[in-house]
Amino acid sequence: xxxxxxxxxxxxxxxxxxxxxxxxxxFTITGCEQSTGNVLPAxxxxxxxxxxxxYISEAKLKGGATPLREAxxxxxxxxxxxxxxxxxxxxxxxxxxxxxxxxxxxxxxxQARVTIAYKMPSAFSTYxxxxxxxxxxxxxxxTWKIDFTGETDGQEKYVASKxxx
Numbered sequence: 001x002x003x004x005x006x007x008x009x010x011x012x013x014x015x016x017x018x019x020x021x022x023x024x025x026x027f028t029i030t031g032c033e034q035s036t037g038n039v040l041p042a043x044x045x046x047x048x049x050x051x052x053x054x055y056i057s058e059a060k061l062k063g064g065a066t067p068l069r070e071a072x073x074x075x076x077x078x079x080x081x082x083x084x085x086x087x088x089x090x091x092x093x094x095x096x097x098x099x100x101x102x103x104x105x106x107x108x109x110x111q112a113r114v115t116i117a118y119k120m121p122s123a124f125s126t127y128x129x130x131x132x133x134x135x136x137x138x139x140x141x142x143t144w145k146i147d148f149t150g151e152t153d154g155q156e157k158y159v160a161s162k163x164x165x
Contacts, residue, residue, distance in 0.1 A: 076145035
């Protein structure tokens with residue numbers, strides 16, 4: 001009887017040791033993943049785009065520069081080559097009550113693309129427009145930044161090279 005109990009205790013202690021080793025390996029892998037910067041921001045790209053257009057809408061409805069300054073903080077001013085004054089000038093042309101609905105989000109490494117849909121009035125009726133909003137991961141702050149002018153979109157380069165042929 002004592003012999004079988006001893007084997008059981010050995011098996012149980014080996015299983016416990018294996019479990020501890022697996023947990024430690026999991027922490028090690030997770031730690032390495034975080035230290036290499038592969039962790040996406042807690043705030044998703046779609047949330048950043050939604051906040052951006054909410055700030056612009058708020059500025060149009062209530063007035064004031066504070067919401068536009070907050071919206072400007074969400075764009076990548078270095079990639080967009082856009083001063084805050086120029087951004088305010090562009091954003092002031094949005095119609096009052098402008099509302100963008102997020103239809104899809106695609107993340108590919110440090111780049112993201114959020115598709116929005118919004119309504120545009122015309123002389124005949126209102127129609128829906130869809131647009132892709134490119135974002136880049138700002139690795140210094142680990143936040144998504146909107147490429148407001150589409151500099152990282154890549155389509156301009158394609159059109160420019162196609163037009164020169």
